[in-house]
Amino acid sequence: MAGKIHISLTVNGKEREANVQPRRLLVHLLREDLGLTGTHVGCDTTHCGACTVMLNGKAVKSCTVLAVQADGAEVLTVEGLAEGEELSAVQRAFIAKHGLQCGYCTPGMLIAAHALLQNNPDPTDEEIRDGISGNLCRCTGYTKIIDSVRYAAKIKNAHK
Amino acid sequence: MAVEIDSEDPERFFVRGKGRYVDDIKLEGMLHLHVVRSPYARARVISVSGGITGNELRASMEAVGEDAGGEENTSVSFPVLATETVNYVGQPVAAVLGDDRYEAEDRADEVDVQYEPLTPVMDPERSLESGPIHRQMKDNLVAESVLGKDFKANAPIELEDTLRMARMSPNPLEPRGLVAAYDGSMLTVYASTQSVFSWREGLAGSLGMPEDKIRVVQMDTGGAFGSKGGIYPEYVVAAHAAMKTKRPVKWIENRYEHLMTTDQGRGVRAKMKVYAERNGKVKGLKADLLIDAGAYPVGGGGWVASWISSQLIGPYYIPKAYATSRAVLTNKVNLGPYRGAGRPEAAFFMERMMDKVADETGLDQAEVRMRNTTTKGWTTPLGRKTPPSKPFFNEALRAFKYSSRKKKEKLGLSLFVLVPASSGGESAKVAVKGGRVKVWMGGNSHGQGHGLFAKMLASKELGVPENLIDFQHTDTSALSSGVGSWGSRTAMLGGGAVVEASRKLKAAAKKKLGKRYSKARLLEGEYEAEAFFKPKDFLNSLGANMASARITKVGMGTIDEVVSYYDVGTPLTPYMVESQIEGGTAQGLGEVMYEQVLYSEDGQLLTPSIADAGLIHSTEMPKVVAMTGTHRSSLKHGAKGLGESPTIGVPPAATRALEVALGRRFSYLPIEQEKLWAVELPKE
Numbered sequence: 141m142a143g144k145i146h147i148s149l150t151v152n153g154k155e156r157e158a159n160v161q162p163r164r165l166l167v168h169l170l171r172e173d174l175g176l177t178g179t180h181v182g183c184d185t186t187h188c189g190a191c192t193v194m195l196n197g198k199a200v201k202s203c204t205v206l207a208v209q210a211d212g213a214e215v216l217t218v219e220g221l222a223e224g225e226e227l228s229a230v231q232r233a234f235i236a237k238h239g240l241q242c243g244y245c246t247p248g249m250l251i252a253a254h255a256l257l258q259n260n261p262d263p264t265d266e267e268i269r270d271g272i273s274g275n276l277c278r279c280t281g282y283t284k285i286i287d288s289v290r291y292a293a294k295i296k297n298a299h300k
Numbered sequence: 301m302a303v304e305i306d307s308e309d310p311e312r313f314f315v316r317g318k319g320r321y322v323d324d325i326k327l328e329g330m331l332h333l334h335v336v337r338s339p340y341a342r343a344r345v346i347s348v349s350g351g352i353t354g355n356e357l358r359a360s361m362e363a364v365g366e367d368a369g370g371e372e373n374t375s376v377s378f379p380v381l382a383t384e385t386v387n388y389v390g391q392p393v394a395a396v397l398g399d400d401r402y403e404a405e406d407r408a409d410e411v412d413v414q415y416e417p418l419t420p421v422m423d424p425e426r427s428l429e430s431g432p433i434h435r436q437m438k439d440n441l442v443a444e445s446v447l448g449k450d451f452k453a454n455a456p457i458e459l460e461d462t463l464r465m466a467r468m469s470p471n472p473l474e475p476r477g478l479v480a481a482y483d484g485s486m487l488t489v490y491a492s493t494q495s496v497f498s499w500r501e502g503l504a505g506s507l508g509m510p511e512d513k514i515r516v517v518q519m520d521t522g523g524a525f526g527s528k529g530g531i532y533p534e535y536v537v538a539a540h541a542a543m544k545t546k547r548p549v550k551w552i553e554n555r556y557e558h559l560m561t562t563d564q565g566r567g568v569r570a571k572m573k574v575y576a577e578r579n580g581k582v583k584g585l586k587a588d589l590l591i592d593a594g595a596y597p598v599g600g601g602g603w604v605a606s607w608i609s610s611q612l613i614g615p616y617y618i619p620k621a622y623a624t625s626r627a628v629l630t631n632k633v634n635l636g637p638y639r640g641a642g643r644p645e646a647a648f649f650m651e652r653m654m655d656k657v658a659d660e661t662g663l664d665q666a667e668v669r670m671r672n673t674t675t676k677g678w679t680t681p682l683g684r685k686t687p688p689s690k691p692f693f694n695e696a697l698r699a700f701k702y703s704s705r706k707k708k709e710k711l712g713l714s715l716f717v718l719v720p721a722s723s724g725g726e727s728a729k730v731a732v733k734g735g736r737v738k739v740w741m742g743g744n745s746h747g748q749g750h751g752l753f754a755k756m757l758a759s760k761e762l763g764v765p766e767n768l769i770d771f772q773h774t775d776t777s778a779l780s781s782g783v784g785s786w787g788s789r790t791a792m793l794g795g796g797a798v799v800e801a802s803r804k805l806k807a808a809a810k811k812k813l814g815k816r817y818s819k820a821r822l823l824e825g826e827y828e829a830e831a832f833f834k835p836k837d838f839l840n841s842l843g844a845n846m847a848s849a850r851i852t853k854v855g856m857g858t859i860d861e862v863v864s865y866y867d868v869g870t871p872l873t874p875y876m877v878e879s880q881i882e883g884g885t886a887q888g889l890g891e892v893m894y895e896q897v898l899y900s901e902d903g904q905l906l907t908p909s910i911a912d913a914g915l916i917h918s919t920e921m922p923k924v925v926a927m928t929g930t931h932r933s934s935l936k937h938g939a940k941g942l943g944e945s946p947t948i949g950v951p952p953a954a955t956r957a958l959e960v961a962l963g964r965r966f967s968y969l970p971i972e973q974e975k976l977w978a979v980e981l982p983k984e
Contacts, residue, residue: 178317242747243314244522
């Protein structure tokens with residue numbers, strides 16, 4: 141394989157550097173090189189959303205982004221949602237409303253919900269369904285995930 | 301080089317991205333395994349060279365866990381790595397190792413396999429007239445079952461239909477996977493699994509190792525739905541590679557591999573015939589089932605034939621019944637369990653016929669079912685014990701508000717018996733040390749939150765608050781035996797074992813402390829107790845569903861609401877009961893609307909991604925109303941089965957609702973999309 145390329149990026153507010161093959165996927169950079177295993181691989185084909193992260197403020201599926209494309213970028217993963225020990229509104233809402241079962245889709249769902257509420261702080265149920273429609277869950281039937289996102293909006297809006 | 305697994309409350313852990321799934325494991329010197337697979341559905345292997353091949357690893361697969369129990373056809377074994385023939389697309393032929401998954405995949409180029417392609421057998425209807433797939437067999441028949449007695453029918457109404465459920469893939473969000481590590485004496489396997497004990501048994505059998513030299517540890521497991529109870533060739537190869545290289549070896553399935561090579565469920569055709577009176581009472585049932593067992597006569601194919609046909613009568617009183625059933629080979633991946641594993645098939649076939657009786661007699665669908673229920677428990681002519689279904693169905697109809705809703709809505713109903721996998725029992729262990737309590741179960745959660753009820757039950761028995769109780773991942777080194785989590789069994793059996801182990805521990809502490817015994821002194825000491833719980837009674841329970849359908853503005857049939865009424869005994873963790881029903885409802889609807897695995901005539905997979913497999917999205921999920929009917933359980937802690945109920949009850953109810961809305965009969969699942977269109981658009 142060809143030589144490695146040096147990249148630097150900000151992940152969850154920290155400057156990180158890595159030497160990566162041009163073919164390396166962002167999800168593998170995060171999981172294997174940076175040890176951030178909260179971001180999961182579910183389908184390898186951009187359908188399931190378990191690998192969703194924020195890249196320069198937008199939710200992307202990190203299984204179809206090359207690590208080199210994230211050079212100079214700001215990345216937020218599930219590990220960066222909480223501030224220290226204090227969980228974010230979305231995380232607290234998923235616990236309070238039981239928006240998870242096996243936990244595997246959860247990090248991607250949390251990031252998708254985070255992105256949705258960032259753009260639309262008071263979504264309708266239909267907008268919530270649309271907002272997480274790029275993320276698959278096989279356990280919950282989405283019902284409690286939708287409840288969680290609605291509740292997260294409520295928590296956030298109450299703190300304004 | 302141990303892997304530490306935190307026992308903190310899983311929800312708090314998962315939302316921070318701190319779950320510990322098998323792919324998160326990173327061990328010093330760890331290699332990644334990549335499996336080289338057959339591109340053909342059927343071929344002779346002329347030669348194979350490079351990597352680890354079947355010439356080096358001469359091993360075959362054992363049917364263990366949920367797959368075990370069938371009549372084995374021992375003339376053909378399912379090789380770990382194929383050397384003579386390949387019999388489904390994706391069958392493992394060789395394996396290569398690399399320092400990371402990229403390098404391992406590159407190394408696939410080092411493997412050279414020469415094939416002579418053969419014409420595959422793809423249609424189960426033609427399997428028995430085709431030549432045998434395996435030269436050791438005289439034909440493609442895996443198993444045959446005859447239940448009940450043939451009878452001469454004398455009834456004014458005779459109705460028949462051919463019904464079918466497609467093959468479906470379990471598709472948990474986390475694919476299968478493991479890490480195998482070997483220290484020169486002990487093989488340790490970290491697994492995404494429904495059963496550490498089945499894995500140990502299967503690995504020991506395939507590798508010819510004593511079980512006490514193998515330890516299997518369950519990691520957080522991201523869903524399973526039947527796909528992680530038994531073992532697969534990749535696990536044997538990874539274990540072999542770890543022992544050969546003396547380095548830890550990781551193998552993680554990708555989604556394409558899951559759809560190609562993880563056992564698929566359903567895949568059954570039924571010819572059903574019912575004999576009924578004009579008043580709707582069904583007097584007799586004849587059924588002939590054909591099951592697509594896949595490529596090797598191991599596992600599911602061996603037991604599914606009699607298992608499905610034994611359940612065909614469901615909750616009804618039908619005095620005469622005769623059911624024949626055959627499982628046949630095709631060049632597809634093996635048949636295996638998918639949430640429900642035979643139960644949904646039986647219920648779908650019977651419920652479709654009840655609706656046909658309703659249509660023929662002009663009676664309401666609820667009335668026809670009611671007339672065929674019983675006020676007493678009985679054993680059907682096909683051999684299943686059934687609880688009294690009449691009082692339960694009455695309750696369900698009241699809960700559904702069926703009689704008022706049917707005036708305005710397009711409704712479908714179902715009534716069924718859940719036959720949980722309650723035989724075989726389950727283990728649990730409870731230990732007190734350092735002021736805290738630890739609880740293990742032989743079969744463990746893969747997303748159902750079993751830890752919640754395990755902690756609750758131990759807390760109740762020991763009088764220790766739940767915040768002092770840690771629920772542990774299952775590990776073969778922690779318990780002396782165990783079974784696994786499938787077939788709606790764990791709340792009943794694992795829960796029962798936690799109760800028994802807790803009582804044993806408490807009795808031991810009382811014996812030691814005598815009059816000094818108190819909860820505080822209990823926690824000051826060190827105690828340990830293990831129990832294996834095997835209930836005496838049968839634990840079958842009843843369930844019913846109602847679905848409401850409508851035609852959308854663009855003219856397509858859709859499900860608006862699904863209501864369930866299941867007898868779960870005492871709900872141990874009420875929100876988890878609700879969650880199980882909601883998630884199972886999504887899978888049940890998936891079966892009706894989209895889910896299937898399709899092959900071309902030459903055996904190539906036509907549904908190679910998770911999008912093609914047809915999982916329900918958030919935008920398609922209807923309103924779910926989860927109700928439970930609490931009827932006494934024969935178990936001390938009150939539990940009954942639940943996990944599979946929605947995949948049993950939702951498909952027939954939703955299919956009927958769509959049928960009522962669209963005015964055309966549906967006999968196949970999933971319903972072809974073009975058949976969901978209404979001929980006429982509803983007026984605005």
